[in-house]
Amino acid sequence: MAKKEKKQPRPKAETPKGFRDYFGTEVTERKAMLDRIAEVYHLYGFEALESSAVETVEALGKFLPDVDRPNEGVFAWQEEDKDWLALRYDLTAPLARVYAQFRNDLPTPYRRYAMGPVWRNEKPGPGRFRQFYQCDADTVGAPSVAADAEICAMLSDTLEAVGIPRGDYIVRVNNRKVLNGVLELMEAHKQPSWAEGATNNEIRGFDVEDAVLRTMDKFDKVGAEGVRQLLGEGRLDESGAFIKGVGLYEDQIDAVVGFLTSRAETNEKTLENLNQLVAGRTETGMIGVRELREIRDLLAAQGYEGDRIVIDPSVVRGLGYYTGPVFEAELTFEITDEKGRPRQFGSVAGGGRYDDLVKRFTGQSVPATGVSIGVDRLLAALRAKGRIDAASQGPVVVTVMDRDRMADYQSMVGELRAAGIRAEVYLGNPKNFGNQLKYADKRQSPVAVIQGGDEAERGVVQIKDLILGAKIAEDASLEEWKSQPAQREISRANLVTEVRKMLEQSR
Amino acid sequence: MAKKEKKQPRPKAETPKGFRDYFGTEVTERKAMLDRIAEVYHLYGFEALESSAVETVEALGKFLPDVDRPNEGVFAWQEEDKDWLALRYDLTAPLARVYAQFRNDLPTPYRRYAMGPVWRNEKPGPGRFRQFYQCDADTVGAPSVAADAEICAMLSDTLEAVGIPRGDYIVRVNNRKVLNGVLELMEAHKQPSWAEGATNNEIRGFDVEDAVLRTMDKFDKVGAEGVRQLLGEGRLDESGAFIKGVGLYEDQIDAVVGFLTSRAETNEKTLENLNQLVAGRTETGMIGVRELREIRDLLAAQGYEGDRIVIDPSVVRGLGYYTGPVFEAELTFEITDEKGRPRQFGSVAGGGRYDDLVKRFTGQSVPATGVSIGVDRLLAALRAKGRIDAASQGPVVVTVMDRDRMADYQSMVGELRAAGIRAEVYLGNPKNFGNQLKYADKRQSPVAVIQGGDEAERGVVQIKDLILGAKIAEDASLEEWKSQPAQREISRANLVTEVRKMLEQSR
CATH class of the missing domain: 3.30.930.10 (Bira Bifunctional Protein; Domain 2)
Structure with a gap:
């Protein structure tokens, strides 16, 4: 009997906790x-x-004293030769x-x-x-x-x-x-008020300095009067709790x-x-x-x-x-x-x-x-502050009406790209034309190019202003629609010129 | 008695083995x-x-089968919650x-x-x-x-x-x-020649396919005739050893x-x-x-x-x-x-x-x-192919003759930078002027600007073409030296114009 292969459970598709991916x-x-x-x-x-x-944990240094847990605060791993490395x-x-x-x-x-x-x-x-x-x-x-x-x-x-x-x-x-x-x-x-009689080690050195620095850090929050209280006897905080002061x-x-x-x-x-x-x-x-x-x-x-x-x-x-x-x-x-x-x-x-x-x-x-x-x-x-350039524009999408005329569509994007216009052919399953427009929408495409068989014969293409189209769909009156149609037929020979014109309008 | 602090040995300043740093x-x-x-x-x-x-080892996948050594081929470490992460x-x-x-x-x-x-x-x-x-x-x-x-x-x-x-x-x-x-x-x-009588598992499937793929991979090295031999009975390699063939x-x-x-x-x-x-x-x-x-x-x-x-x-x-x-x-x-x-x-x-x-x-x-x-x-x-722009030019270096006129020197670099010219004041110890020129040399600086006290009084600066200077030092004849001196005195007011002129000459 053939051994049944043990099926691995599917791995989870997840960014590790605390990490993220950046898109577009x-x-x-x-x-x-x-x-x-x-x-x-x-x-x-x-x-x-x-x-x-990657650095040696030794060179990063900060973590050296804690020899038992060299990865405290850093991502670290041990090499085969026993050295610890860390990000x-x-x-x-x-x-x-x-x-x-x-x-x-x-x-x-x-x-x-x-x-x-x-x-x-x-x-x-x-x-x-x-x-x-x-x-x-x-x-x-x-x-x-x-x-x-x-x-x-x-x-x-x-x-x-x-x-x-x-x-x-x-x-x-x-x-x-x-x-x-x-x-x-x-x-x-020599001695802060609260330290009368204490031994020197407790009252001098980093402890007082640290307390003063920590208190100064609260200046933005509690103001000069608050700092004064916290450096002295202490202060009632917002919740009503009494914070003991440094006692200077x-x-x-x-x-x-x-x-x-x-x-x-x-x-x-x-x-x-x-x-x-x-x-x-x-x-x-x-x-x-x-x-x-x-x-x-x-x-x-x-x-x-x-x-x-x-x-x-x-x-x-x-x-x-x-x-x-x-x-x-x-x-x-x-x-x-x-x-x-x-x-x-x-x-x-x-x-x-x-x-x-x-x-x-x-x-x-x-x-x-x-x-x-x-x-x-x-x-x-x-x-x-709105200081980043407006949401980046997606590519011009050349839709696919006839699957066997892919070379024609590729030529169109080739011409557009050669003119410096970001463009692509729809490469999914072209059967459902609605899906192609939904795709263009998802890509924030400004212009769709459409050419069926009869248009190819007549040497024309349709170009559709998707930004204007979306606006019209939202709230334009019939007058505007008539005066500025979102879609128009152009000569195939003028593809680059006309697409560029439409891109400029839609800015 | 005060405890003697234990002295840590100095860490080594070394890029970890197999890693490197990229400069400039x-x-x-x-x-x-x-x-x-x-x-x-x-x-x-x-x-x-x-x-x-960072990815979970699970998502990277390739290494899953080897559960005991999840870090085979990758840098991996275990999280506190037992998950393994890897680069x-x-x-x-x-x-x-x-x-x-x-x-x-x-x-x-x-x-x-x-x-x-x-x-x-x-x-x-x-x-x-x-x-x-x-x-x-x-x-x-x-x-x-x-x-x-x-x-x-x-x-x-x-x-x-x-x-x-x-x-x-x-x-x-x-x-x-x-x-x-x-x-x-x-x-x-059904069966390659060498496999007559062997059981099916040994002769079909990945093994023959792999052997063929591996042999094809040698085409660039051994040519068609070599591949032919390796797919058949075998071949004597350069060292005289006989490599057994796939036996097709x-x-x-x-x-x-x-x-x-x-x-x-x-x-x-x-x-x-x-x-x-x-x-x-x-x-x-x-x-x-x-x-x-x-x-x-x-x-x-x-x-x-x-x-x-x-x-x-x-x-x-x-x-x-x-x-x-x-x-x-x-x-x-x-x-x-x-x-x-x-x-x-x-x-x-x-x-x-x-x-x-x-x-x-x-x-x-x-x-x-x-x-x-x-x-x-x-x-x-x-x-x-020499298709990378010529070695990038270092900054114009404004040298420091009088330490207490630092503000003057900073103004000079400020003007140069405002004009888009890469520039800096020498910020090391200015005592030894030779060190300043050595520094400019190390930075591949094209031009040095020099202004002592008397030049400041007369409203002039010296500008020195370091690239031409290096050339002259190498091999120029006296004629050339005379006709195109590497250093000249200019009016302080013309600093930007004159430095730019010198930069253009030295391209």
Whole structure:
């Protein structure tokens, strides 16, 4: 008896959880935006880099301490030779690896841009994906804040190049060093109020700093008064719960809140405010203010004034990570959120100076600064503002009336394509003509071409304006229909000319 | 006593084995080529698709039988919920998954193109990478050979669009069905000579078919006579070893060799040869020849004659995989191999009809046909033919003579960029001027701009033609040097005009 073959169950046709597929214009619109960004980066002297999507877990580094679970946060797998490999989770860690590896061949400073997918092994959630695009530009090996200023100018140019007009965005600049100075002021007091009697380890160092940074991060939400309470005794939140505060002394709180709220009407005034906060009190803070002033001056010399680039000490995002200047690009126009309420669009890019990433590999500190654009957010902004070209047009569809005259239909599309007109023959089963028009509709085809046997004999074709046809079907009066018929007969010889005319009308 | 912190060893800065990084023009040249390809695909009505780089191992399918080693051939890892995920190994398996998943929303036929990296878990070797680009176009849901003909025409247009002129390539077309007919003829004999007395299972079915296919694959290398020997008793190979043959009867061998060698001077004659081989003897073979004739006719009607598209039954690659028409694009010009010998460049793209990929998911057979371009090979061909734009030019480098006049230098690059000229300020340590020129050299900068304090006072700058400078340093006579100095002083106000003039001269 013949063995019965074991039947495999059918596999599920599903994008893995947290991943997605991009179709048609989703791909081409993003590509068009990235192309424009790359043009600006190129103009600024940045070179493309496409590093391997796969890195050794060792080189990615962030996950090294957790030796038992090397794939925490990344997608990782073990090679037969026991090495662990992982998908990159951003474009900065690979840059550090590449620069360390090729530093003798690369120019210094090394300006590079990179665009591509990155992967995060996170719990997927609504709008939260495990693969997404990043678009970065970084300058490695330039200690001067001129490099930071350049990134800010380039970010500004980039936003305008993709279609965000001046006035609809602002690049906000802060400096971690000023904050460091402010935190130094705290040190002068040695102990926060709540820590009286505690041992030194508990009250000094990262813990207080972290608490202050976390609290500053709430500035946008709770305002200066809220931050003041949270840095002091504490605060009742919206739900009525009491959030215990950091317990700083009043003058410590003044310093932090003074820093956060020092943004004034002009960059000059903001710098004055910051200077008053640190002058003669903290060397680090003074250096930080001097750097901000230098950035402001360099940018102003190139025409980037306060309407585009703003010194803003309330930029807190990333202050925990970066070591010097920090920048954030914010879109200032309003959109309507899912509940119909107006709100500001918010941040689409961020970056800053990080000086220690290459050191992990080489032992030598290498200064670096860069920016990362949130590709999906910027694309969403362009869509929200209607700055993306109208929905891309489908192809002209040449329908098939006589199956054995396929060569005739192919000739028609051949002529149309040769004239640069996107076109195709219907390649499904041509029996049901209705299906062919439904197909054209699904393709958002602007024009259908129809030629039956008698039309072929008479040397004519029918061309049908599908966009106008749809409009007429919806709401046109009889008058309009008569004056502008959606379908007309033309000479076969004039196919290209007449189709082009119809395409121009339907724009 | 304070605990001593355990020092982590430094990670190695290394691209993982079998992976590579792409720098500067390696990225942009490939991108330019893919952009041109996408334009042609778009013109033909194909839509972009970017599917997730990660698939479930189940959906990738090929690896399912090997349940113990799901990562054989792919990079795979297990999720916390026990599902296995993997990086895609090509762009066709994901297309089948996407079409099965979204078939109710997608138009039928669905024409799509896809470009992107794929990953293979193979032993890396010289020139053999574990991540590489593919560039595919497929039509799903079109049973007619008009779809295959369209792919051939598009492939031809694509090669010309990227810079392979007519005459330097040929698209060769074969049809698996003709071969199936030829194999049917063998069945009439029931048993090959060597199989007298063997049980049926050993002599029929895939084994003989596979042996014949494998032998046909050697046609390019050993020629018709060699194939004849290998299909018969056997053959002495170059090393003197005797390779046992398949052991077919003489008339069976005639059929296979007749098929392989039926290519004639014109497509019409080739089709006649094929027809003689199968007419009245095998229904499958006759259908196959009819399909080839249809493809030929459709293409000829659009002007794709035998100088571009050739019916060639010696195309064997892929015949084991595809179910109908098979195509291969071959570059016919000669290049010099690593040993200095001339050889034909060879294949850069291949494809064909495969009708069962979607069936795995849905149970319903869906006709599909498509082509995949070998991105790296085509790029290598363009480089070999000098069809890639001259080495991309680096930026104009504005050098820094006075550190505190950085704003002046930034203004200069600002003006140059605003005029569309790629430019940057030197951002490294400006102390050593020689280093700045070395940097400009490494960047392949065409022009350096120099302004010291006294030049600033006089309102002038020096501009230095670095390309001419390099030439003069190499071999120019004194006369030339005098008549065309590599460096000249210009008015600061004329910076953009003069730099542009110098750039045009140096092209």
